Amino acid sequence: MRLSPTADRWAAAGCLIALVLVAALQILLQAPPRPETADAPAREFSAARTLALLQSWDRAPHSLGTAAHDAVRDGILAQLRDLGLQGTVHAGTSYLPLQGPHFDAGYVENITAVLPGTEPAGKAVMLVAHYDSVPRGPGAGDDGANVAAMLETLRALRAGSPLRHDVIALFSDGEEAGMLGAARFVAHDPLRPRVGVVVNFEGRGNAGPSYMFETSRGNSWLVHEFAAAHTGANASSLMYAIYQRLPNDTDLSVFKHAGLAGLNFAYTGGFDYYHSPLDSPANLSLRTLQNQGHAMLAMARTLGNADLNHPRGHDRAYFAPVGHALVTYSFNQMNAFALLAILLFIAACIVGITRKAVSGGSLLAGAGIGLLVLLACAVSGAGVWTLLQWLHPGWRWIPQGQPYRPVLLGLAILAWALLVASVIYNVFGRRVRAAGLGLGALLWLLVSAVALAEALPGGAFGFLWPLLALLAAWIVIFFAPGAGERAAFRQGGLLGLGALPLALLLAPLTWMFLMLLPWAQAGAGLAVFALVLIALSPYLVRLGWKLTAAALALCMGLGVAGLARNGLAAQRAQPDSIVYREHWKGTQATARWVSYDPAPDTFTAQFLGARPARDGRMLTASAPALPLPPPTAQIESDTAAHGFRTLWLHFASLRGAETLSVELQPGMIPLGAVLNGEAVRLDPPSKRYPADGIVWGFAYHGLTPAGIDLVLTLRAGQRFRLTLTDALFGLPPVPGMDPKPRAAWQTSAPFERTDESIVSADYRF
Ligand SMILES: [Zn+2]
Incomplete structure (x- = not known):
């Protein structure tokens, strides 16, 4: 067989496309399942049945102290009664001692119900979801869906054969006000000593796959039970490392602090609905509900029959190489794996040099150019959000730090990284042998894997296993004899095989970084993606400026389409904030309007005027003292x-x-x-x-x-x-003022104080 001079270019293009498809397939395999209908078997979890439960009580925001809150509490109690279970309300003042000298407190009403097991004297499994919402959102995704899922899970558990252990359902209260219900449970609930393990369910949005994203320390037995449960939820020990960087906490933080073992499940898609007035049952993804609820039922059944008298074990890393099939290993093995990676890297270099496939110089050049790509991606990625805010000034108001519909723009950002890498390899890499480029660049994957193995063992897998596979591929390539086009063709194929773990593990992780973290930190995500690109540098060089042109076209096309799909609308509203603040000194009251926005918009300008004063991160303008009575x-x-x-x-x-x-x-x-x-x-x-x-x-x-x-x-x-x-x-109504309500494309800010009247007064004692 004769190969045409462009055969290996076609092979390079084919391998790149195949790897992209493998990464996309992995993301699809981890997508949430089809929802079960209302007539699903009684032992199964049905999203349709769960949604009906949720819709019966979740109609309005129901934060602490509101009438709607009491209605939701009564709705849950009624549904427990329908299940033949006794719901108990434990009410009282609670505060969170973890916060230091300035803390949250409040009056909470936790609801508990116990589904008896066959060994009622032993430890119990506790499922937790919070039933309060934020003040201005109905909280269907956060956390009503999980409350309703707990009711559906209790029903399905009763329909099946009884479990060994009791299952405690804790419908916690006051999570949004500072995990107050969980704190109250830990401090006072009579069921507290019975808890053997906690499984908490949360929502940071209302869509997307369910993740098991957090475990307590010494998680070996928990990870074992999780794998045995076949929950259909995604899991990777890197998620927890990312979660620790986010400003989020859940009830599980309180339980873990109290020394309880536990797991945490959440979905993170539909972030634009998070804490928003649009987080209603109608907007909830049924697939997500099915994913999360199935995981809840599976965990309850598995832990309900497991041995709960576990001493704290060692820590394990866990990830799913394909779909949901879980691989786990002990943190203690990390050093051995890291050493193996170092030795294999050295071996590959020696074999390459002795077989005359690479030179020391080309390896150094490969590492140097790889570093240049890494830095260029990290630096340009760090400026992405500033650029997008300049193109789309309304996004300065968006608190989550990324657009409402991030997918197309996220892909555009990845195409940008490909463009950067392609240009750098065309300019600097053409005279370097492809093997030197590819193997030399793996130095940075090695550095990342070894550093993570030491500093963040749960996160190392995404770097370590792709690296080992690529090194093995290079060694095979060096031992395979031959030169010319056919050898180049074969080398391309072998590299593609070696890069499969890269596509299965590191590429989806890059995507997760980009979708979860604020885009001000996109530089970190792009640096990780750069590791993927430089490992594939032999393809990039071979495809030359044609690839550059394709990357440019992709970046521009996706960017323009992404911007066009993100215009302001009711579903993608611009959040703003305005607060009336009044302060009493003696018998005198003064008042002002306060906003936490970057500038007034058409709604807040009615209060602030066009040029409010700036006071730290607040905009302020004087307001008439109404006055309102002080506390x-x-x-x-x-x-x-x-x-x-x-x-x-x-x-x-x-x-x-x-x-x-x-x-x-x-x-x-x-x-x-x-x-x-x-x-x-x-x-x-x-x-x-x-x-x-x-x-x-x-x-x-x-x-x-x-x-x-x-x-x-x-x-x-x-x-x-x-x-x-x-x-x-x-x-408050202000005499002489008749402000127009917000336009359809505006909404109240989800994470700031807004639409409140605040009155303060000083007292001396
Ligand atoms: Zn929540």
């Missing part, structure tokens, strides 16, 4: 004994506010504090919370008209200033 403080008792002053204060909001904040004057920490009968842990000043400038206080969520009681223990004779601030959802 009140009343001395119930004030006694002195044994050198201590004990001051019992009662606080209330005369205008029915949902939240009340209490702050002592800066630098002052009480000797003791009891909030509504709950003793508050007082950490002494530390490096993390230094004494000067510290503000001790709390925000109390879910305030009732009865108000709250705070008993402070102080040094005898100690006098101080205290600031009370209450917040009521909704902007």
Whole structure:
């Protein structure tokens, strides 16, 4: 057979396309399944049945202290009754001691139900989802879907054969206000000592595949049970490493801190709906619900029959090389794998040089050019978000730091990296032998894999296994004799085979980085993608400027299409924030409008004017003092004994506010504090919370008209200033002002204070 002079170019193009398809197939294999209909067998989880449950009570935002919250609580209790289960409400004041001197507190009402097992005396499996929502979103994805899924799971468990262990369902409250329900459960719930393992279910959005993204430490037995459960959820120990970089926490953080073992499941697609007024049951993905609910039922069945008296094991890395088939190994093996990678790299270089397939110089050139590509991708990636905000100024308001519809633009960013790499290889790589380029560039994959194996063992797999496969491929290529076109053709094919783990593991991880992290950090994602590209540099060089042209066309086409699909609309609204703030000094009130936006928009300008003043990260403008009645403080008792002053204060909001904040004057920490009968842990000043400038206080969520009681223990004779601030959802009517509501393409900011009236007053005691 004679090969045409361009045969290996066709082979290179074919291999690249095949690798892209393999990566895409992997992402498709990990996509959520088809939802089960309402007539699915009774033992199965059905998304359709679950949605019907959710729709019966999730109609409005239901944060702590609202009437809608009580309606949701009653809806869950009624559905538990329908299942023949007794729902118990454990209500009371809770606070989160993990937060330091300035903490969240509130009145929470946890709901628990117990499905008895055949060994009721032993440890129990606890499923957790929170039923409160944020103040301005109905919270169907976060976390109503998981609450309804728990009800459907309890039903399916009852329909099947009984489990060994009891299953506790905890419908936790006040998660959005600072994981208050979980804190209350850990501190007071009579079921707390029975818990053997916790499985928490969350939503950061309302779509996409379900991920098991977090475990407690010493996870070997948990990972084993997870693999045995065949949940259909995606899992990789790298996700947890990424999660730790995100500003998110869930109830599981509280349970883990209390020493409980546990797993955490969440979906992260549809981030634009997260905490948004549009996070309603109608917008929830049924596939996602099926994925998450199936995982919940499978975990409950598996753990319900597992041995729960496990000592904490060692830590394991885990990932799915294809679809959901899980591979796991101990962190203790990481050093051996890292050493193997180093030895194999050295061996490949020696074999290549002795077989005269590469020279030392070409290996060095390969490493040098690879580094140039890495740096160029990282630096240009770091500027992507700034560029997009310049092209699309409205995105300066978007808090998640990436566009609402990120897929096309994400692909455009990857095409940009390909363009950068292709140009650099065309300019600098043409005179270097392809094997030197490809093998030399693997130095950076080796450095990444070894560094991660030491620093972040759970995240190393995505780098380590592709590297080992590529090194093996190069050694085979060096031993395969021959020269000329046919050999080049064969080498291309062998490299493609060796690059399969790269396509299966590292390429999807790059995509996950890009879809999960704010694009201000896109440089990190592109640096990882650059590792993929430089490993494939022999193809890039072979395809020359044709590839450059294709990458440019892709980047431009995807970029333009991505921008066009992201115009502002009701589903992709521009968030803004506006708050009325009033402060009382003595009998005088002053007021101002406050916004946390980069600039006024057409809605907020009605309050702020066109040129508001800037105060730190706030925009402010003066407002008429209405005035609104300030929160009140009343001395119930004030006694002195044994050198201590004990001051019992009662606080209330005369205008029915949902939240009340209490702050002592800066630098002052009480000797003791009891909030509504709950003793508050007082950490002494530390490096993390230094004494000067510290503000001790709390925000109390879910305030009732009865108000709250705070008993402070102080040094005898100690006098101080205290600031009370209450917040009521909704902007107050202002005489003479008739503001137009937001346009369809505008919405209230999901993560900032907005659409509230806030009134504060200083008191001296
Ligand atoms: Zn949540």
